[in-house]
Amino acid sequence: MTDERHPLPALADLSPESWREANRRVLAKALSEFAFEALLIPEPLGREDGRYRVDLDSGVSYVFSADRGAFGSWRVDRESVTRGATGQPGDEIASPAWDAQQFMVDCAGTIGTDAPTLGMYLTELSATLAADAARIEHGGPSAAALRELGHAELECAMTGHPTLVANKGRMGFSPADVRAYAPESHQPVTLQWVAVHRGLAEFRGTPSLSEQAMLEHELDAGARAAFRARVEEAGGDPDAYVWLPVHPWQWDHSVQVMFAGEIARRRIIPLGRSADAYSPQQSVRTMTNVSVRDRYDVKLPLKIVNTLIWRGIPPHCTEGAPLTTQWLTGLLGRDPLLRDELRTVFLGEIASVTVRHPLLDRVSEMPYQHLETLGCIWRESVSSRKDPGERVRTFASLLHVDERGRSFVAELARTSGLSAEEWLSRLFETVMHPVLHVMYTYGITFNPHGENTLIGYDEHDVPRRLFLKDFVDDACMSHTPVPEREPEPDGHDHVLLRKHPVVIRQHVVDALLVGHFRYLAPLAAEQLGVPEVRFWRLVRQAVLSYQNRFPEKKERFAEYDMLAPEFPRYGLNTDRLVVTRYADRSDRQVVTPNGTLPNPLT
Numbered sequence: 001m002t003d004e005r006h007p008l009p010a011l012a013d014l015s016p017e018s019w020r021e022a023n024r025r026v027l028a029k030a031l032s033e034f035a036f037e038a039l040l041i042p043e044p045l046g047r048e049d050g051r052y053r054v055d056l057d058s059g060v061s062y063v064f065s066a067d068r069g070a071f072g073s074w075r076v077d078r079e080s081v082t083r084g085a086t087g088q089p090g091d092e093i094a095s096p097a098w099d100a101q102q103f104m105v106d107c108a109g110t111i112g113t114d115a116p117t118l119g120m121y122l123t124e125l126s127a128t129l130a131a132d133a134a135r136i137e138h139g140g141p142s143a144a145a146l147r148e149l150g151h152a153e154l155e156c157a158m159t160g161h162p163t164l165v166a167n168k169g170r171m172g173f174s175p176a177d178v179r180a181y182a183p184e185s186h187q188p189v190t191l192q193w194v195a196v197h198r199g200l201a202e203f204r205g206t207p208s209l210s211e212q213a214m215l216e217h218e219l220d221a222g223a224r225a226a227f228r229a230r231v232e233e234a235g236g237d238p239d240a241y242v243w244l245p246v247h248p249w250q251w252d253h254s255v256q257v258m259f260a261g262e263i264a265r266r267r268i269i270p271l272g273r274s275a276d277a278y279s280p281q282q283s284v285r286t287m288t289n290v291s292v293r294d295r296y297d298v299k300l301p302l303k304i305v306n307t308l309i310w311r312g313i314p315p316h317c318t319e320g321a322p323l324t325t326q327w328l329t330g331l332l333g334r335d336p337l338l339r340d341e342l343r344t345v346f347l348g349e350i351a352s353v354t355v356r357h358p359l360l361d362r363v364s365e366m367p368y369q370h371l372e373t374l375g376c377i378w379r380e381s382v383s384s385r386k387d388p389g390e391r392v393r394t395f396a397s398l399l400h401v402d403e404r405g406r407s408f409v410a411e412l413a414r415t416s417g418l419s420a421e422e423w424l425s426r427l428f429e430t431v432m433h434p435v436l437h438v439m440y441t442y443g444i445t446f447n448p449h450g451e452n453t454l455i456g457y458d459e460h461d462v463p464r465r466l467f468l469k470d471f472v473d474d475a476c477m478s479h480t481p482v483p484e485r486e487p488e489p490d491g492h493d494h495v496l497l498r499k500h501p502v503v504i505r506q507h508v509v510d511a512l513l514v515g516h517f518r519y520l521a522p523l524a525a526e527q528l529g530v531p532e533v534r535f536w537r538l539v540r541q542a543v544l545s546y547q548n549r550f551p552e553k554k555e556r557f558a559e560y561d562m563l564a565p566e567f568p569r570y571g572l573n574t575d576r577l578v579v580t581r582y583a584d585r586s587d588r589q590v591v592t593p594n595g596t597l598p599n600p601l602t
Helices: 016-036 100-111 115-138 151-155 175-181 211-218 221-233 248-258 260-264 315-333 336-341 395-399 408-416 420-442 501-527 532-549 551-559 572-579
Strands: 051-055 060-068 074-076 082-085 192-197 201-205 241-246 268-273 278-280 286-289 297-299 302-306 309-311 349-355 375-379 391-394 453-457 463-468 476-478 497-499 566-570 593-598
Touching: 016 060, 016 074, 016 100, 016 115, 016 572, 060 100, 082 100, 100 115, 115 175, 115 572, 151 278, 151 286, 151 391, 175 248, 192 221, 192 248, 201 211, 201 241, 201 315, 211 241, 221 268, 241 248, 241 349, 241 375, 248 260, 248 268, 248 302, 260 268, 315 336, 315 349, 315 375, 315 420, 336 420, 391 395, 395 408, 395 453, 395 501, 408 420, 408 501, 420 453, 420 463, 420 501, 420 532, 420 551, 476 501, 497 501, 501 532, 501 566, 532 551
Parallel strands: 476 497
Antiparallel strands: 051 060, 060 074, 060 082, 192 241, 192 268, 201 349, 278 286, 286 297, 297 375, 302 309, 349 375, 391 453, 453 463, 566 593
């Protein structure tokens, strides 16, 4: 193992043992998630309790041990998986299985994916395995060491989306790009700034933030003077251009290609790199300033495919971000419970630049990957909003398990001085009460998944309040009238999506219950001694404690029913492999439900 302070090893330096271990983990995850989504149907193996068998159309069978959990989930023991096949002498005798890519080839016909999709998916899977193997080879920090890290540094230690099997595909990145720009590489990134003529670009900010104030916040006087001089040297008027940062990979691989004519005609002028160093968050495209911590986070387009979609930024998001922030923070900031008691923090997307391609933007049904290549959104940073001494960590970090097998959630609960059940109860109320209050009171929900949801802890690592982000891309509201919402900001030109209350509720169910607590429950049972049945009772108590406090909202409780006997199931891996696949669409895909899940809160 290399020292954890050093960069991750290159592919050629990985040991066969690390590669096999990464495969074992991904294979077990694939079996677990494919069974959960009913892509595969494991059958009990005779009288052997907890042993299951999957027979595939390819003539291959996989046998494994697994525990069952809430929502009908599966947890496959990675050391238990064996593979047997027909057709070759001796292959019918099962042997230990570790090859995740071989498994995908074996099961392709059974799950209904085609050859082009399989080829693309194996590319994503191979990249994921390479990143995981490098992390295993490297070792990584212990759960105890993670407690001492700041928000940006902790982001670099995380392992990716818990549900998606190929969760670090980053199609478009080379191995060298991964080492330069992926969060786990711990490499500082400096951003390329460009000036874009106002005939192509538009700046928008909240009413309190002018374009000039924005630049003064993000660039020191010397940088601003140097950038103005570069525009003048190119024959332009600095005030006739909008300035914005660009990810250096995007500048090299996308902007200079797609906007070559605009650069040649000086409608786009490169200004140079800023001095500040940034650290990529888990999304890769959102960057945290680690040189001047109170400066804004910046969300930048990347023309790579990662976790289901091209990672550009839609123009309607850049255009709508400040408007959405102004309305939401104004509305929710006047709410006494959120403001004074829960002290919920909404990290506003306070400014943006929209740049449309001068030709492709006019073509109907143009695939969205070509229309989201240049632009940015600035967001308030965690550092600028947290209290002195407060530790802020992503919700996703609670699922992290170090290479010694110690979970981060167990480390935090242990150091808090509280009993495990009391700590979990604080966690559930801290996360759920603000989300439930916004949904029940205003018919609004965010997408409170592990990266959009952050928790502020006190000096003893006790959860105390919630931070929420990513409004314009993920916030939506019910199409039913809600008087408490007051006049909505976008009239008939909807920036905020309107959805049925059942879909609004599903954002909370999928992000919190299915997408996070489903994985946290077994960790709590294994490392905190809280049985899963008790874990879900505590989650239910958090819902009921809110509802019991506000009985006058009982009609809303029924409208957004968190205690319904079942919820729709949305299969993210199924969407990638069977439904949407890698189709080049004009808009982002909408995942459709596939079956139902029993609600563990009932």
